[in-house]
Amino acid sequence: MKRVAGAVALLAALVLALTTAGVAGGARSGGQATGQRAAATQLTVWVGWSARELGVFNKVAAEYDKAHPDVTVKVVGSINDQKIVAAIRAGTAPDVVSSFNSYNVGVYCGTGGWIDLTSYLEQSKISVSQFPPATQYYTQYGGKRCALPLLADTYGLYYNKALFAKAGIASPPKTIAELTADAKKLTVRNPDGSLKVVGFDPFIGFYENVPERWVTAFGGKWNDAQGHAILASQPGWTKWLTWMKSLIDWYGYNNLVRFQAGLGDEFSASNAFEAGKVAMNLDGEWRVAFIQAEHPTLDYGTAPMPTNDPSLYGSGYINGTIIGIPKNGKHTAQAWDLVKYLTTNDHALAELSNGLRNVPSTTASTHSKELTPDAHFATFLKVFANPKSSTSPIMASGVSYTNAVQSFVTKWQAGSVKNLASALKTLDSQLDAQVKQAGGGVP
C-alpha cells in the first residue's frame, strides 16, 4: 500500500513538474524574446494556410519582419473560423486574424469581434475603391468595415484535355446544356454498372460544390433589398436544382455516392480531377498551383464556368481570404501597419499571388508587373474582373445561413423532397427566422 502510494505520488510529482516546466518555459521564452530586442513587439498573425502555402506566407511575413525591426511577426497556420471565434470569446485572440472566407463577417462586424477599420483607413488615407466592388461587399456588415480582403478566390471549370481528345470534344462547354452533353459523353462505367470515370460531378458536398458557387451560373439571387430570403421566387434556383438532380439521377444517386467514397481527398495528390477520375471539375484558382506541384504533366485547361444564360458567361463566384484585427488586442497600431502592408502593397500581393496562385485583391495589383503570367491562371483573373461575378450574402447568422441552404439541397438531391416549390418557401421562412434569431429578435 505504501509502495503504491509512493509510486503514485512520484508519478504525480513528475507530471506536475513537467507541466509547470512547460508553462514556466513558455513564459520565460516570451520574456527572453522581448529582452533580447529591447523594443521589439511580437505580433501574432493567425492564417488559414498550411503546409506549402503557409511557407509562401511565411516568406512575405519574413520580408516585413526585416523591413520593420521594431516588430517580430509570428505566424500560426491552419486556423479556421471556429478557432478565431473561440479565441475572441476567451480573450486569447492574436493581434491579426485572417479567415479563408467571408461567411462570418456578419458575426464579426455585428458583434464587434473584429474592430471597425474605417477610422484607420481614413487615417492612413486608404480609399476602399482600390478594392473591387465584390470584395468590398464581403468585408463589411451593418455599416462597419471590420475586414479587408487579402487575396481573392474565383471559381471556374477545370477540364482534362486528354480525356476530351479521347471523347472527341474540341472545346470546353459554355452552356449548361453543353456541359450536360459533354459530361455524359465523358462518363465511363464499369462492366458491373458502377462508375469508373465521371464526366462532371454536380453533387453538392463534393469537393468545392456548394450552392453559392452554382447559383451564380443560373443568375439566382439570395435576398431582396430588405434582406429577406427569396429562393422560392427566383427562377434561377429552381432551374439549377432541377437540372442538378436530373444529372445526378442519370448517374444514379447511389452509384455517385459509392464512386465518391472511393476518391482521394480533395487536397491530396490523389485529388479526383488530378488523378483523372473526374473529367471536368468546378474548382478555385489555387488548384493551378497544386497541379503545378503535384501533377505537372497533367494535360488540362481552365475556362469560366458554363452558365444557363449566355450573357452571364465569363462571370463566376468570388470570395476570398479576409484579414482583420480582433478586439482587445494590445498592439493595434502596429497590427494595422501589418494589415495595411499585406492588403495594399503591390509587391506583397504579387508575391502571395504567385506563390499561392490566388487572385491579388486590389485592382492595381492585378496589373502588377511582378505577377508571373500563367495561361491557366489568366482565366481566373478575367473572372475576377468580370462585373457580373457575384458573391455570397453576408448575414447576421454567419455561415449558418448558407449551411442551412446546403443542408436543404443535400436532402433535395437525395430525393427526400417531394414538392420543390413549397419546400423552398418553407426554407425562405426558416432562413428569415434564423437571421432574426441570430440578431436576437423574437422569431
Add this chain to the structure above:
Amino acid sequence: MQVAQEAASAAVGSGERRRARRRGAWRRRRLVLLLMSPWLVGFSVFFGYPLVMSAYLSLNHYDLLSPPRWVGLANYRYLFTVDPQTWTAVKNTLWLIAVMVPLQVLFAFGIALLLARARAGVGVFRTIFYLPALAPPVAATLGFVYILNPATGPVNTILSHLGIQGPLWFQDPAWSKPSLVALGLWGIGNTMIIFLAAVLDVPRQLYESAEIDGAGPLQRLRWVTLPTISPVILFAVILGVIQGLQYFTQAYVAAGVAAGQASQAADVTAVSLGYPQDSTLFYPVLLYQHGFTDFQMGYASAMAVLLLAVSFAVTLVIVVNSRRWVHVGVAR
C-alpha cells in the same frame, strides 16, 4: 443531605454529559463537513451554479462576444416551433435509446450466457469480447468508418466476393444509425462482464430445484436466471439510457470523417455534423453545434434545459417501472 448532594451531583453530571454530547456532536459535524467539503465545493461550483446559469442564459441571447441580452422565452419558442433540426435531433436520440439499449443488453446477456456454459477456452473468449470495449471511442469510430467504406472498405469488398452489393453504410441516411449501433455493439465488453459475473453468481440450488420441478432449459432461464439477475439488467438499462442521452463522440467523428471533408480551414464543420442528411444529428451534437459552432450560447442553454428535463423524466420512468420486474434481495 446526601440525597440533595446526590441530586446536585446528578444535575451537574447530566449537564456535563449534555455538554459532552453536544461537543461530540459538534466534533462529528465538523468531521462530516471536512470529509464532504471537496464534494460540496465541487457540487456548487461545477454543478449547482451551472444548472442555475443554464436556466438564466436560456432566457437571454448570448454569443460571448457581447453581454447577454434578455429575450424571455424567445429561445424556447424557436426551439419548439421554428428550428427545423430540433425534432430530428430528438427523434434520432430517442431512436438510438430505443434501439441500441435493448440490443446492447440482449447481446451482452446472450454472450454472457454462452460464456457461462462454455467449458474450454473461456479466458481467451472473454478477452476477445472485452478488448473492443477498451478501444478509445474515437479510434473505434475511425476504424469502423474506414472498414465500412462503401467503395473500398473490406466489408463491402468481402460482401461483393459473396455476390452481395453492400449498402452505403455511413453514407446512407438509412444505414448510418444502424452502423453506429453496430459500433456500439462491438464495445459491450463491460456490460458483458457484469452479466457474466451475475449469471455465474446465480445459486446452483435454484437451478437444481427448478430442474426437479420439471423445468426445461428455457423455463429455467425465464424463471430462475432472469429474475435473479434483474438488478443487473436494470443497471445495464439505466447505464445505456444515460449514455444514449449523452451520445456525442462517435456521431461527431463518424459524421465528420464520412462527410470526407479534409480538415482544411474553410471549416464547414457545421454542415458535416449529422451527415448524411441529419441522420446522425443527435441532440447533444445539435447542442454542440448551436453553442460552440454557431455562437448561440443562450439558445444552446435552452436546449440544455430541455435535455435536463428529459433526462430526469426518462430516469424517473425507468426507476419507477423497475419495481415491477426487479427482484431485490434474492436469498443466497
Add this chain to the structure above:
Amino acid sequence: MAAVEVAAPLVRRRPPARVRRQRLLIAVANHSLLIAAAIAFVAPFIFITLTALMTNDQALSSHLWPHPFAWHNFISVFTKAPLWRWTLNTLEYSVLATIGVVLSSVPVAYALARLRWRGRQVAFMVVLVALMLPPQVTVVPLYVMWAKFHPFGFNFIGTLWPVIIPNWFGDAFSIFLLRQFFLTIPEEYMDAARVDGCGELRILMTVVVRLVKPAIAAVALFSFLYTFNDFFLPLLYTGESAHHWVLSIGLSEFRSLHQVQWNLTMAATLLVMAPVIVLFFLAQRAFVEGVTLTGVKG
C-alpha cells in the same frame, strides 16, 4: 405404523447416452456461436491492422492484403503528427484527474456510508442525480465561467485545466461506487479501531482504506480509462489549441494537413489503442474485478 421416509442417497449415475449426446450437441452449438461471435469481434481489429500496414494507394483501393508490408508506417506516424506531445497531454490529464478523483471521492463516500448525520440521504440522492445527468446540461455556463476567469492573466480556455480541476472535487460515479463498497464493511472493524482510541480520520485513513483497496483500484482504473478516452470536454476547451490536444482529439484530426492517409490513420489508431490494451493485459484481474464490482454493487 408410521412410514419413515429415508431419503435415498443421491447416486450420480452416468446419464444415458441420449442425454449425453444432447449435452454434447448443446456444447458444440454453444461453442460454434461463441466462435462466430468471436470472429465478428476480432475482425475489425484485423482489418485495422492490415490497413495500417498498407501503402497509401493500397489503402484507398479495395485490396485486403498489404503488398508489401509497410512496417515503417508506425514510425511515419510519429513524424506526421506530434504523437508524443498528445500522449504527454493525455497522461497529464489522466494521471492528475485520477489522483484527484481518488483523493476527493474516498472521504465523501466514507461520510455518506459510515457516518450518521442529518441530510445524509439527501446528499446521496443528489450524488445519484448528478450521475444521471448528461454533461451537456452544464457545459455552456461552465465554458463561460472558465472563459471569463483570468486570475493573474492566466487563460484557462485552450488548456486542459478546466477538464482536470473538477476531478479534484469529487466524481459522482466514484463516490457512488465507493459508498456501496463502504457499506459492506462490518461495523466491528471500525469499533475495534475506535476502542483502540483512534480518531475518526485515522480510522478512515488506516483501517478503512486498506479494506476497500479493490474498490479504490477499480475507481482509479475506471477514472484513468475514462479520462484517457475522453473526447467531448477536451474538444471543447482545447479544440482550437493544437499544442494541448489529447490523443482522442489528435486522432480525430489526424489529417496530415490536407490529406487523409488512411494507412497512417489506421496505424495511429492502433497506437492509440495500444497503451490501454497493454494495461489490460498487465492488470487483467483488476479490470475484471473492477467491472464486476460496478455491476454487482451498483
